[in-house]
Amino acid sequence: MKRHLLSAADLDRDDALLVLDTAAELAQLTDRAVKKLPTLRGRTVVNLFFEDSTRTRISFEAAAKRLSADVINFSAKGSSVSKGESLKDTALTLEAMGADAVVIRHHASGAPHRLAHSGWIQGSVVNAGDGTHEHPTQSLLDAFTMRRHLAGGKGDLEGRKITIVGDVLHSRVARSNVLLLATLGAEVTLVAPPTLLPVGVETWPCATSYDFDAHLKDADAVMMLRVQRERMNAAFFPSAREYSRRYGLDARRMAQMPDHAIVMHPGPMNRGMEIAAEVADAPRSVIVEQVANGVSVRMAVLYLLLGGATLGDGTEA
Amino acid sequence: MSAARTPDDTRTVLDAAEITRALTRVAHEIVERAKGADDLVLLGIPTRGVFLAQRVAERIRAIEDREVPVGALDITMYRDDLRRAPARALLPTEIPPGGIDDKVVVLVDDVLYSGRTIRAALDAINDIGRPRAVQLAVLVDRGHRELPIRADYVGKNIPTSKSEKVHVLVAEHDGEDAVRISGHANGEDQ
Numbered sequence: 001m002k003r004h005l006l007s008a009a010d011l012d013r014d015d016a017l018l019v020l021d022t023a024a025e026l027a028q029l030t031d032r033a034v035k036k037l038p039t040l041r042g043r044t045v046v047n048l049f050f051e052d053s054t055r056t057r058i059s060f061e062a063a064a065k066r067l068s069a070d071v072i073n074f075s076a077k078g079s080s081v082s083k084g085e086s087l088k089d090t091a092l093t094l095e096a097m098g099a100d101a102v103v104i105r106h107h108a109s110g111a112p113h114r115l116a117h118s119g120w121i122q123g124s125v126v127n128a129g130d131g132t133h134e135h136p137t138q139s140l141l142d143a144f145t146m147r148r149h150l151a152g153g154k155g156d157l158e159g160r161k162i163t164i165v166g167d168v169l170h171s172r173v174a175r176s177n178v179l180l181l182a183t184l185g186a187e188v189t190l191v192a193p194p195t196l197l198p199v200g201v202e203t204w205p206c207a208t209s210y211d212f213d214a215h216l217k218d219a220d221a222v223m224m225l226r227v228q229r230e231r232m233n234a235a236f237f238p239s240a241r242e243y244s245r246r247y248g249l250d251a252r253r254m255a256q257m258p259d260h261a262i263v264m265h266p267g268p269m270n271r272g273m274e275i276a277a278e279v280a281d282a283p284r285s286v287i288v289e290q291v292a293n294g295v296s297v298r299m300a301v302l303y304l305l306l307g308g309a310t311l312g313d314g315t316e317a
Numbered sequence: 318m319s320a321a322r323t324p325d326d327t328r329t330v331l332d333a334a335e336i337t338r339a340l341t342r343v344a345h346e347i348v349e350r351a352k353g354a355d356d357l358v359l360l361g362i363p364t365r366g367v368f369l370a371q372r373v374a375e376r377i378r379a380i381e382d383r384e385v386p387v388g389a390l391d392i393t394m395y396r397d398d399l400r401r402a403p404a405r406a407l408l409p410t411e412i413p414p415g416g417i418d419d420k421v422v423v424l425v426d427d428v429l430y431s432g433r434t435i436r437a438a439l440d441a442i443n444d445i446g447r448p449r450a451v452q453l454a455v456l457v458d459r460g461h462r463e464l465p466i467r468a469d470y471v472g473k474n475i476p477t478s479k480s481e482k483v484h485v486l487v488a489e490h491d492g493e494d495a496v497r498i499s500g501h502a503n504g505e506d507q
Contacts, residue, residue: 001403021407022406025391026407028410032444032445034443034445038394038440305404306404307404307405309402
């Protein structure tokens with residue numbers, strides 16, 4: 001493992017499997033009387049959130065606390081950032097407080113990379129979502145969930161067919177998933193209207209399509225992306241109704257999926273927009289399980305980054 | 318000593334038959350101390366302790382004609398030397414379905430040395446449940462304790478020098494059963 005987790009591309013196949021296997025062991029903790037391990041006692045994890053988030057922040061907080069780390073939550077609202085403090089000064093403050101790891105979510109793509117490579121802080125940096133760039137721990141929990149349902153909880157995802165549908169252009173989840181799932185051997189197809197596919201998507205290790213119905217029958221998993229209205233400053237599709245009809249997952253489309261196939265969504269959902277309520281609540285929907293798996297996967301990441309000896313910058317173990 | 322010396326200065330201190338006899342005796346001692354096998358649970362410490370625990374459970378089944386639950390207890394997250402090496406991969410933990418509350422838990426490991434592994438195991442057990450008693454069975458006790466911990470059942474006491482290495486091989490994992498020692502007995506501090 002590298003010292004930071006900034007991109008799903010930081011993980012080679014062995015690293016990714018190590019995270020997933022570690023998470024599988026840590027998932028057992030949920031059934032125990034004492035849901036806590038002493039491993040990160042005395043270490044400090046800072047959650048540095050410049051953008052709203054419920055599940056990711058809570059998930060990282062639960063993960064760090066279950067490993068006995070001290071957790072400091074820092075959100076931009078109500079902090080000195082709203083008075084104009086720069087990322088650098090915020091980072092220096094955290095360093096002075098002795099942060100061993102900084103979990104950062106930022107609206108600007110590349111902010112975690114800047115934090116990790118600027119020399120401002122000594123600790124590990126974990127990207128919890130930066131702009132429209134990446135969200136590596138989300139892709140890890142998605143891969144973990146797929147592995148549980150499609151590969152018996154072991155090994156990689158060789159040959160599994162994953163269809164990711166929706167607003168790829170603004171989705172850091174889609175980008176991280178494509179990179180990680182390709183590393184694990186899955187065949188990913190991105191389905192979106194042409195206006196919601198990013199420039200250069202042909203260089204990604206995946207296929208693309210404009211036709212959702214053509215990619216239902218052979219899918220092992222269908223992942224719906226949220227339509228990110230807050231990031232849309234132009235008209236990417238004529239109307240919500242048309243989007244929903246062509247790229248939404250409703251009961252009719254779900255019925256075309258194979259019996260073993262699962263429905264995923266990174267949340268928060270727009271029910272009735274990209275996913276119908278009856279699909280979101282269907283037995284094959286694993287959306288709630290994704291949230292639970294997020295804690296185990298983030299524990300694994302924090303343990304593997306912080307649990308061992310502190311390594312020099314860029315050193316791989 | 319009758320131990321056979323090989324050219325690379327590795328000697329065998331227990332062969333397969335001796336390991337079998339030692340485990341059989343340990344199984345008898347466990348049953349005797351527990352006055353039967355009613356609420357026994359064997360927890361092996363991965364990797365080799367788990368196989369040894371399974372073998373002891375088989376012997377107890379043969380003696381008492383009843384099943385003894387066997388599990389695995391990984392102690393990685395409880396180690397006191399985690400920060401001395403890069404983060405380690407976790408090994409499987411499997412607690413038998415009946416749990417360990419109010420049971421007599423027998424920890425099973427291959428070698429007892431500093432006692433630090435067992436200290437970690439005791440902490441791990443504490444987070445899983447509250448056994449009536451915890452006992453320790455090891456195949457080899459090589460001495461040099463660094464903590465106030467002792468074994469209740471010992472396959473064989475083997476006095477060693479700290480510079481020597483003890484290798485326990487089990488057929489399920491290593492293809493053969495043997496306990497070997499390598500290194501120089503009088504090469505203290507290298």
